[in-house]
Amino acid sequence: MATDATAANGIDTDGQWGLWEVFTQAGKGAPHEHAGSVHATDAEHAMQNARDVYARRGEAVSLWVVPAEAIIASAPSDAGPFFDPGNDKAYRHPQFYKVPRGVRVF
Amino acid sequence: MEQPTTVTADESALVAAFEARIAAGESIEPKDWMPERYRRQLIRMMSQHAHSEIVGMLPEGNWITRAPSLRRKMSLIAKVQDEAGHGLYIYCGTETLGVDRHELVAQLLDGRAKYSSIFNYPTLSWADMGVIGWFVDGAAIVNQTILAKASYGPYARAMVRICKEENFHKRQGYEICATLANGTPAQREMLQEAVNRFWWPSLMMFGPSDTDSPNSAELLKWRVKRKTNDELRQRFINLTVPQAAAIGVTLPDPDLRFNAETNNWEFGEIDWAEFFQVIGGNGPCNKERIAARQKAHDDGAWVREAATAHAGKQRRDVQAA
Amino acid sequence: MAGHDDEEAGVAAGSASAVTINVAGTRGPSFGAPLVEYVLRLGDDRLVLGHRLSEWTGHGPILEEDIALSNMALDLVGQANMFLGLAGELEGKGRDADALAFFREGVQYRNALIVELPRGDFGFTMARQFLFDVYSVLLLDALASCAHEQLAAIAAKSLKECKYHLRHSSEWVVRLGDGTEESHARVQQSLNELWRYTGELFAHDEIDAAVAALGVTVDAGALQSRWDNMVQDVLQRATLSVPTDVVMTMGGRRGRHTEHLGHMLAVMQSVARAHPGATW
Numbered sequence: 001m002a003t004d005a006t007a008a009n010g011i012d013t014d015g016q017w018g019l020w021e022v023f024t025q026a027g028k029g030a031p032h033e034h035a036g037s038v039h040a041t042d043a044e045h046a047m048q049n050a051r052d053v054y055a056r057r058g059e060a061v062s063l064w065v066v067p068a069e070a071i072i073a074s075a076p077s078d079a080g081p082f083f084d085p086g087n088d089k090a091y092r093h094p095q096f097y098k099v100p101r102g103v104r105v106f
Numbered sequence: 107m108e109q110p111t112t113v114t115a116d117e118s119a120l121v122a123a124f125e126a127r128i129a130a131g132e133s134i135e136p137k138d139w140m141p142e143r144y145r146r147q148l149i150r151m152m153s154q155h156a157h158s159e160i161v162g163m164l165p166e167g168n169w170i171t172r173a174p175s176l177r178r179k180m181s182l183i184a185k186v187q188d189e190a191g192h193g194l195y196i197y198c199g200t201e202t203l204g205v206d207r208h209e210l211v212a213q214l215l216d217g218r219a220k221y222s223s224i225f226n227y228p229t230l231s232w233a234d235m236g237v238i239g240w241f242v243d244g245a246a247i248v249n250q251t252i253l254a255k256a257s258y259g260p261y262a263r264a265m266v267r268i269c270k271e272e273n274f275h276k277r278q279g280y281e282i283c284a285t286l287a288n289g290t291p292a293q294r295e296m297l298q299e300a301v302n303r304f305w306w307p308s309l310m311m312f313g314p315s316d317t318d319s320p321n322s323a324e325l326l327k328w329r330v331k332r333k334t335n336d337e338l339r340q341r342f343i344n345l346t347v348p349q350a351a352a353i354g355v356t357l358p359d360p361d362l363r364f365n366a367e368t369n370n371w372e373f374g375e376i377d378w379a380e381f382f383q384v385i386g387g388n389g390p391c392n393k394e395r396i397a398a399r400q401k402a403h404d405d406g407a408w409v410r411e412a413a414t415a416h417a418g419k420q421r422r423d424v425q426a427a
Numbered sequence: 428m429a430g431h432d433d434e435e436a437g438v439a440a441g442s443a444s445a446v447t448i449n450v451a452g453t454r455g456p457s458f459g460a461p462l463v464e465y466v467l468r469l470g471d472d473r474l475v476l477g478h479r480l481s482e483w484t485g486h487g488p489i490l491e492e493d494i495a496l497s498n499m500a501l502d503l504v505g506q507a508n509m510f511l512g513l514a515g516e517l518e519g520k521g522r523d524a525d526a527l528a529f530f531r532e533g534v535q536y537r538n539a540l541i542v543e544l545p546r547g548d549f550g551f552t553m554a555r556q557f558l559f560d561v562y563s564v565l566l567l568d569a570l571a572s573c574a575h576e577q578l579a580a581i582a583a584k585s586l587k588e589c590k591y592h593l594r595h596s597s598e599w600v601v602r603l604g605d606g607t608e609e610s611h612a613r614v615q616q617s618l619n620e621l622w623r624y625t626g627e628l629f630a631h632d633e634i635d636a637a638v639a640a641l642g643v644t645v646d647a648g649a650l651q652s653r654w655d656n657m658v659q660d661v662l663q664r665a666t667l668s669v670p671t672d673v674v675m676t677m678g679g680r681r682g683r684h685t686e687h688l689g690h691m692l693a694v695m696q697s698v699a700r701a702h703p704g705a706t707w
Contacts, residue, residue, distance in 0.1 A: 187498070410489055
């Protein structure tokens with residue numbers, strides 16, 4: 001699907017309001033996490049709907065809304081080539097390296 | 107829905123791999139390969155669940171304007187609103203399977219899709235607000251706690267969120283019941299009468315006995331369901347009997363007795379003929395429920411169109427500028 | 428609207444008034460203190476409007492909006508609970524918010540007429556909400572810095588909620604006004620019907636004067652001119668026109684209501700009144 005912003009217009013061909021993905025930040029400094037989605041016609045509309053649906057218990061201090069079609073996801077068929085090579089790089093993790101006994105500051 | 111483009115193995119190898127993933131407890135995500143039957147079963151089950159939340163707003167919504175205190179009024183609005191939210195979460199989850207909410211709503215309105223039988227019973231007194239929270243939400247929690255471990259990721263995640271939010275529903279219902287139980291004779295009578303009406307329909311919520319449940323085996327194999335209808339029903343009864351005793355309410359089943367060997371409360375015969383009548387569209391309120399949803403949908407059409415038209419104009423303005 | 432007009436306008440307003448004037452024409456002794464009366468007005472506006480909004484729960488035009496309408500209803504009933512609680516405390520006769528909400532007659536209610544009108548279609552609901560929200564935001568903003576500490580605190584808390592309501596309702600007024608031909612016609616019609624109830628929001632009477640002497644000061648004239656500007660601004664964006672030559676209808680602040688309020692309260696109070704003295 002198109003990724004340019006004007007295509008992310010919030011309207012389906014059959015007149016249903018477009019789908020927007022909602023990300024909520026639970027507290028200052030925390031990452032934004034996917035919460036769900038809403039239907040809306042434009043960004044402000046999506047923001048308000050996201051607020052009313054996903055922040056009504058005070059579970060968010062910040063919201064992102066993104067047109068669903070603007071999200072590019074990795075394909076399941078990429079799973080092997082994309083992610084497996086990262087699995088055997090033990091030297092990227094701190095446990096790979098030995099620290100002399102008695103040194104605690106690490 | 108994107109279909110795999112590089113199918114190198116045949117269908118049965120894919121199914122075997124899929125089932126192996128499920129057996130290993132992995133969760134299935136929207137773009138993963140899945141058998142068409144799995145996808146359709148999920149759509150059926152998830153949309154039924156979403157519809158139940160939406161239709162479920164009506165019996166309780168019926169008493170929002172009559173709630174007898176401001177505190178009760180607020181908690182009832184909040185609870186019915188949560189049901190709208192939960193319907194919305196599950197519809198969103200269903201949309202990841204490649205079917206629009208639009209289409210799902212159409213299926214509800216034209217009678218192709220089903221929803222929980224319990225919401226076809228009328229709410230006749232304020233005590234029903236307590237008993238629905240206690241029984242119906244209690245039953246829903248038993249169901250949903252298990253569904254939160256379902257194999258389809260978006261469904262399971264929606265359930266986790268819903269379970270968290272629904273914690274207050276059952277408590278507010280039971281609190282209403284406990285308050286009535288400690289109230290005036292008229293309040294106690296109102297409570298017992300509501301319990302009498304809702305007990306058996308609540309037990310029917312878990313669906314027919316597994317021997318008569320056409321979809322159970324497959325749903326269990328693919329971990330869309332994790333427990334049988336009968337197991338869940340028994341669990342609900344075991345939880346509820348002591349709660350009833352605690353507030354001095356009688357459950358309307360003379361056959362209810364504790365079996366010390368199985369640690370279960372045994373119960374009487376469920377009237378499945380009634381259940382199938384209600385599911386088949388002949389419950390006391392089926393027509394009213396669908397008519398109310400249809401009216402909201404029709405009355406809202408010009409509003410939805412206006413928002414669409416306005417957004418279209420805004421975009422044209424931006425592009426022209 | 429000049430304050431001295433409202434007596435006559437109230438009589439002219441509704442056919443019900445002719446019957447109810449004798450009952451509500453003078454304030455009963457229990458509403459003696461002007462501040463009690465003033466806070467009741469704040470509470471009743473919110474209770475009645477919150478109730479009207481809650482009638483939408485389960486019947487909204489789309490799920491997202493159903494949830495939004497319920498949120499506004501919850502905010503307003505919550506605000507009513509606080510204001511009525513304060514009114515009961517100030518009155519000092521042992522009446523709490525529930526006693527005031529469920530055991531007063533219609534003629535003892537002090538809400539403005541605009542909030543008690545039936546919810547109508549979604550366009551009517553949003554147009555009313557918008558007109559009220561602008562008023563409410565301006566009023567609460569002023570009250571948040573008034574001399575009465577508790578009142579100021581409740582106003583400040585309510586203000587945050589009402590600012591969001593205004594954002595929501597004004598966006599909808601623009602969407603509907605500048606949407607389709609049908610939506611434009613519907614919302615313009617609603618505005619035309621609602622307009623005659625807006626004057627009451629800015630009427631200044633002896634209660635306002637008396638609480639001003641206590642440091643609860645709201646400049647009604649300034650409030651109205653800011654309201655005019657904000658409303659006009661949004662209506663212009665919405666391609667809607669401001670109704671002109673409208674004779675204002677008033678009376679709610681003195682208990683002279685439309686016939687709609689009685690029906691609303693008959694429903695709202697039915698359970699509570701069927702079991703006097705019961706706990707819920």
